[in-house]
Amino acid sequence: MLTALSAEAEPAMAIITLTTDFGTRDGYVGAVKGVIARLAPDTTIVDIAHDIPRGDVAHAAWVVSTSCQEFPHGTIHVVVVDPGVGGARHEVIVKVVGHWFVGPDNGAFAYVAERVSDAWAIESAAFRAKRVNRTFHGRDIFAPAAAAIARGVDVTSAGPMVRLTGALPWGTRARGQGRIVHVDHYGNLVTDLPPGEAGDAVTVAGHTLPIVGTYEDVAPGELLAYVGSARTIEIAVRDGRADARLDVPRGTVVLPAAVGEPYR
Amino acid sequence: MLTALSAEAEPAMAIITLTTDFGTRDGYVGAVKGVIARLAPDTTIVDIAHDIPRGDVAHAAWVVSTSCQEFPHGTIHVVVVDPGVGGARHEVIVKVVGHWFVGPDNGAFAYVAERVSDAWAIESAAFRAKRVNRTFHGRDIFAPAAAAIARGVDVTSAGPMVRLTGALPWGTRARGQGRIVHVDHYGNLVTDLPPGEAGDAVTVAGHTLPIVGTYEDVAPGELLAYVGSARTIEIAVRDGRADARLDVPRGTVVLPAAVGEPYR
Amino acid sequence: MLTALSAEAEPAMAIITLTTDFGTRDGYVGAVKGVIARLAPDTTIVDIAHDIPRGDVAHAAWVVSTSCQEFPHGTIHVVVVDPGVGGARHEVIVKVVGHWFVGPDNGAFAYVAERVSDAWAIESAAFRAKRVNRTFHGRDIFAPAAAAIARGVDVTSAGPMVRLTGALPWGTRARGQGRIVHVDHYGNLVTDLPPGEAGDAVTVAGHTLPIVGTYEDVAPGELLAYVGSARTIEIAVRDGRADARLDVPRGTVVLPAAVGEPYR
Structure with missing residues (x-):
């Protein structure tokens, strides 16, 4: 999803972003930041999200694919949702079109690396803490690895090149259909169906919904479909929650409505 | 509320603060930060709050008015609670006494801009993304606009000057009475009644409470009134929650207690 | 716990970290950041955690002791959980092995300062706001004090040296036994028992658990004990919550299992 980025100069000071399920009440986020501040002092640390639902790799994958691409080339994205x-x-x-991603290979990079990427195992001592705790690789492997990249250490020395094996439960999308791939903070159901394949309306969970422009195009409390911020079709309830209304799991198929089918 | 700030030099590196209801489990905050990092690399991004209750513009207005004023002159405050x-x-x-505010005109700036402000519509291409998604103006309009200000683009070129129309449900305060205008994280009820108009005690929801100094001036579990951090009267329960105890909505009137009225 | 840190140069730009129970929906965090940005502009502000449970000083103490030590020497840690x-x-x-800690003396520094520390009361005008609100010392005392340290003001001029009196409910650990001292975001029960005193197994709440390496060493849903990220024994449930399973309070004793005792 990063190929659309225009080429541009890399900023002088390295940026490291953090996406985790560590929450915001413990010391885990702070420990990761401390390691980075200690090992790569001239780095800007940016929080993406720390309240990824526990162990929800697919949630993390969507968050990463819809936010990391906005950063300048050369940005290093640490993603640790690591059950x-x-x-x-x-x-x-993982290197994808000028962005670096660092974390466990468990599917979190499935979207960003789906077209083209290079990946290396993190094995070299220069990319890890001297003493690695087995339950906190965020602090002891991924933060030191990100700091090493920020300091300009040659990534090809991190370890052997590998092929990513992490995958998402719903696999690759077939042309002409979408799936609900993310449920956001507002209860909106985000699909991976591009507007160009959706036509004028979509069907989901027995509802056929015309594609409208924004929330105010329907009455409060009504379901709507529209082109969401990821440039895919989204389902929402104006001033309400679509997840509560429809109660369908991620992976649920969303189809273009048949031409001429009456809107219900 | 910003007029009390003493004049001072603007810092060398621009600061952009973020106040949103985007939550901390999605990519929305990250996307906004990425756009700013890309368009205005020499900028410090500061999180104010991302867990503003969904669509609660009045909540955002209070948060903004009680935190943004502490920043140095020249700071750019992005506020996106945008149902x-x-x-x-x-x-x-919006420009208010050396501070910039960027966001939808829906009432979020009602407190900070109540005395004096200049405002411009964001229409010029230099202040917006090339492609604007209709449901994510945070990323596509407000972040680019803030980045343009940070880069020193002349704000008068953003668009025509406008008069703000956003307002809060409880309108302007009449002298001699206050309203509960905010319920904070601790369940404290924050009013807009200045201590100078409160006298020695206030009445709220049938309770008359003397103004005390701090929590330890009453027994655990007791209601108290005191001068809060916004320099207005606040109602709390020591080691408890005043919102649960009193169960009154925002907008509820708080009055100075009649002189000589017995404390109940 | 900071004595293990290797000596190193202090970074050019001061770092101030923030650990509070202010939450992420109000203006309190923003006000503290604004004061620091105004009084010490060349400072990097780092969020550790703002969702410490309300007034839970012992929770804060553990968070601080497990994250702050990772930062470079000279870092200033503001800790405000201040019922x-x-x-x-x-x-x-408080000064501990090259780190500064700023906050109320209520026990939050009990772990980091347990071996050796110097402490000063914050009394001098250079370390406080001109006008101090009695219910927001984070903004009016601790942020200005941290900014003063960051600007290089001599800390010995802050006020008289004092002896810390804040303590935790479970006091100091006796050799050969541990206590549950923290329950984290995942429901893991973190003890203060060092692995060297635990042997091969521990007993907690009637369960005897062998020390294993990581979560995948037991079946999903099973209890396990392992060396946690603080290098002490932790109790967890794989893909579950140990706090819900065992329902024991902090302070509960965890003992090395008797040699030869059968694992139940």
Whole structure:
């Protein structure tokens, strides 16, 4: 999803963004920031989100794909939603069109790396703490790795190149249909259906909804479909919550409505 | 509320603050930060609050009026609590005593701009993304506008000057009475009654409360009134929640207690 | 807990970290940041956590002790979880092995200052706002004090040296036993028992648990004990919540299991 970015100069001071499920009541976020401040002092640290639902890799993947692309080239994105920490999944650095991603290979990079990417395992001592705790790789592997990239250490020395294996439960999208891939803070249901394939209306969970422009185009409390901020079709309830109204899980299929089908 | 600020030099690096109801589990905050980092790289981004209750413009207005004034002159405050996004309300830049405010004109600037302000509509291409999504003006209008101000683009070129029309449900305060205008994270009820008009005690929801100094001046679990951090009267329960105890809505009137009235 | 830090140069730009129970929906965090930005413009402000449970000093103490030590020497840590604000507890600056801590002396510094520290009362005008509100010392005392340290004002001029009196409910640990001292965002029960005293297994709330390496070493839904990120024994449920499973309060004793005792 990053290929649309125009080429531009990299900023003088490295930026490291953080996306985690660490929450905002413990010391985990602070520990990661402290390591970065200590190992790469001339770095700007930017919080993306720390309240990713616990262990919800697919949620993280969508957040990353819809926010990280806005940053300048050269930005380093640390993504740690890591229920398998210390287990079988690998720790990786991924390069995608001038952006760096650092975290466990568990599917969180599935969207950003779906077209083209290079990935390296994080094995070299220069990219890890001397002593690695088995349940906090955010502090002991991913923060040091991000700091090493920020300091300009050659990423090809981090470890062998690897092929990413992390995947999302709903796999790749087939042309002409979308899936609900994200439920946001407002209860909006975000799909991966591009407007160009949706036509004038979509069907979801037995409802056929015309594509409108914005919330005020329907009455308060009504369902609507529109082109969301990710430039895909979204389903919402004006001044309400579509997740509560429809109660459908992520992965639910959303289809273009048949031409001439009456709007219900 | 900003007129009390002493004059001072503007800092070398522009500061942009963010106040939103975007929450901390999605990519919306990150997207806004990414746009700013890309368009105005030499800017410090500061989070004020992202858990403003959904669409609660009056809540945002109070948060802005009690925090933004502490920043140095020249600071740019982006405020996006925008239930009417894409609809009839206007996008504006407001200048108040050396501070910039950027967001929808829906009442969020009612306190900070109540005495004196200049405002401009955001219409010029230099202040907006090339492609504006109708449901995410935070990313596509307000972040680019803030970045333009930070880069020193002349604000008078943003668009025509406008008069702010956004207002709060409880309107302007009449002398000698206050209203509950904010319920904070601790359940404290914050009023807009200045201590100078409150006298020694206030009446709210049938309770008459003497003005005391701080929480420890009453027993745990007791209601108290005191001069809060906004330099207005606040109602709290020591080690408890006044919102749960009194269960009164914002807008509820708080009056100075009659002289000689017995404290109940 | 900071003595293990290796000596290193202090960074050019001062860092001030913030740990509070102010939440992320009000203007309190923003006001503190604004004061720092105004009084010490060349400072990097870093959020540690703002969702410390209300008034939970022991929670704050653990967060501080497990995150602040990761920052470079010279970092200034503002810690404001202050249910007694305006009352009897003192406002202090504490120096511990090259780190500064600023906040009320109520126990929040019990871990970081347990071995060796110097502390000063914050009394001098150069370390406080001109006008101090009795219920918001974060803005009016602790932020100005941190800014003064960041600007290089001599800390010995802040006020007289004092002895810290704040303490935690569970006091000092006796050798050979641990206590649950923190319950984290994931429901993990964090103890203060060092692995070297735990042996191969621990007993807590009637359960004897072998020390394993990480979550994947047990089946989903099972209790486990392991060396946590603070390098002490932790109790968790894989893909679940140990706090809900065991329902034991902080302060609960955790003991090394007797040698040869069968694992239940």
